[in-house]
Amino acid sequence: MENRQNSTNINWYPGHMAKARREISEAVKLVDVVIELVDARIPMASRNPILNEIIADKPRIIVLNKADLADKTENQKWINYFNIENQVALETNSSQGAGVKKVVDVAYELMKDKLEKKEKKGMVGASIKVMIVGIPNVGKSTFINKIAGKSTTETGNKPGVTKKNQWVRLNERIQLLDTPGVLWPKFDDEVTARHLAYIGTIKDTIIDIEELSLNLVEELLIENKDKLFERYKISEDFEYEMPIEILEEIGRKRGCLVKGGEIDYTKVANMLIDEFRNGKIGAITLEKAPEK
Ligand SMILES: Nc1nc2c(ncn2[C@@H]2O[C@H](COP(=O)(O)OP(=O)(O)O)[C@@H](O)[C@H]2O)c(=O)[nH]1
Ligand SMILES: [Mg+2]
Structure with missing residues (x-):
């Protein structure tokens, strides 16, 4: 099982980062909504601010994944915090599938008006396109497998979006880019690096x-x-x-x-x-x- 290999085995070099960034930027142009997966235990350290630059004003849903491993009350506080910041946020346990359908529903809600406009203009079969983005090991493949309902993501753990764009139909109105955008974890400061290490994002042999x-x-x-x-x-x-x-x-x-x-x-x-x-x-x- 190639894609079950520990994600932390990527060594990120500036070249990889540039490539990941380029590939995600390209993929973002193809989608209507970006779903950013973060780890609910460390919602700050598991984000990469570069994503803000890449997706700019594109609608985004922040997903606190591995919510089962984090404190319930704190999950809700994070969701409230993001909501106050005008940012849609939800929690999921992708392993069990809890909350994943809601993410799809919310993605649809976000784009509903746009879709209806298209249909009024006579566009038949218009659909919303979404993609998943996040640092290694945050649960992207698990999440995709859950919402797609089958094993579609033999993505391995290569930086960025490596495969030619393939779409998975989630329902009659939503399509998902089957390859997630892999962002590099940021090690800007000691606390961030340590938190990423606790959850297993950093290769154990180097810590x-x-x-x-x-x-x-x-x-x-x-x-x-x-x-x-x-x-x-x-x-x-x-x-x-x-x-x-x-x-x-x-x-x-x-x-x-x-x-x-x-x-x-x-x-x-x-x-x-x-x-x-x-x-x-x-x-x-x-x-x-x-x-x-
Ligand atoms: N407890 C728990 N484990 C999860 C969840 N989502 C993913 N995992 C586990 O986290 C690890 C990394 O998941 P994976 O989907 O490969 O991450 P990716 O590198 O972002 O594609 C795997 O062992 C998954 O089973 C979750 O919501 N809860
Ligand atoms: Mg993966």
């Missing part, structure tokens, strides 16, 4: 997993301490001064030990990151919507 796990513990302690402690059965009155002590306790609880009973840091770090990525620690939103 220090032990350091990353400590950062994650530190971040979870701020607002998700209860979930973290509950998951690893850490006592409420466990005393610690540094995140590393929590990581060590998790290691002990999980038996991530080397001979002699020392903590196996690599093992516990990998386990923790893996469990976070899979939502085992809980539905957690790391980036909050700005308060209005």
Whole structure:
């Protein structure tokens, strides 16, 4: 399964970025609505501002995908935030299909007037064209497969929109460009890069997993301490001064030990990151919507 290969295996070089940008710009000209997928756990870090330049005023729907892995209340706050900004936003769980049909319906609603005008002018069979855009691993292929109802996206993980434009008919009025636009993740600042690493957007072999796990513990302690402690059965009155002590306790609880009973840091770090990525620690939103 070529396209199931981890998306993070692209190494983005300036050439790739330029190519992705060019290809998405071309594809955008062909569509009426752009559907931007972001990760509901990190709705800021999982966006690439270059998209604003590329799509300019074209109607857009922001989709908070992997909503199942994020906090329900926070998802709603993000949707409200975008709505206040005059931006249509919805949440989905593409794996389960929850919310995906609504995205199609909303895309239609956005373009309804335009379509009716075309039909009044006598254009028979006019339809709305949409495309999906987002950074690697955000769920584009899963989303497309869900709304298209079959496996249409053997896209692999090449930057940009690589195949010749093929359209998938979603219903009698909407067509979907079957190849998503792959945007590069932005590593402008440390927090963004770290957040992308937590969710698995950055290739693991180029990150220090032990350091990353400590950062994650530190971040979870701020607002998700209860979930973290509950998951690893850490006592409420466990005393610690540094995140590393929590990581060590998790290691002990999980038996991530080397001979002699020392903590196996690599093992516990990998386990923790893996469990976070899979939502085992809980539905957690790391980036909050700005308060209005
Ligand atoms: N929990 C959860 N996992 C998802 C969701 N959407 C996609 N995934 C998973 O995220 C990973 C990346 O998805 P994929 O569609 O290949 O991402 P792409 O690189 O943007 O095409 C896969 O393991 C999917 O099963 C979702 O809404 N919820
Ligand atoms: Mg894909």
